[in-house]
Amino acid sequence: MEMRWETAVADGLPASVSHAFGIFDRTLCGTQAGGMSPSDHWWLPQRENACGACRKAAGVIDGRWPQAIRGDGARVSVARRL
Template sequence: MPPTQWHEEIWSCSWCYASTHVGGEWFGIARPPYLSMEMRWERAVADSLPADVSHAFGIFDRTLCGIQEVGMSPSDYWWLPERGNACGACQSAAMVIDERWPQTMRSVDARASVAR
């Protein structure tokens, strides 16, 4: 079935977590630019997550440290890895993922949007 303006997919790389948005009204391909760790992930929220530990909401409905809970979602707030209550395993995963982005792909012009 050919894509329509009502169909949009998000492809996420499980290695570097880069996302590519395909489809939508203009059937564009949008690849957001590199973002630093402080601006890359939202804080994960779920009833079963402890309130005293801040987890990063990753991709595939999991935290960066691998927790998957029913009803978990990203919050409206950034996950800040430098905070004292940030999950250590999420911090470690964030550093590994950040190192995977090639230096040449970190500039504003490295990721682009292309319309059909």
């Protein structure tokens, strides 16, 4: 999970909480802010300021991710491909 999600960045997000970028201007927990984008930095769920709801959503999604594409070389930003 530590190597799959980028940190979400947007003017409307509080700096005190680290959210995982989802898609379509939303974080994994559903927080929406116009102009949101993934940063060049990984979202680290073990950090103290990581959003708990993003952590839970990432765990569910990652639990469904096929084992064959969980390695370092399989990491691809969906948002950057759109």
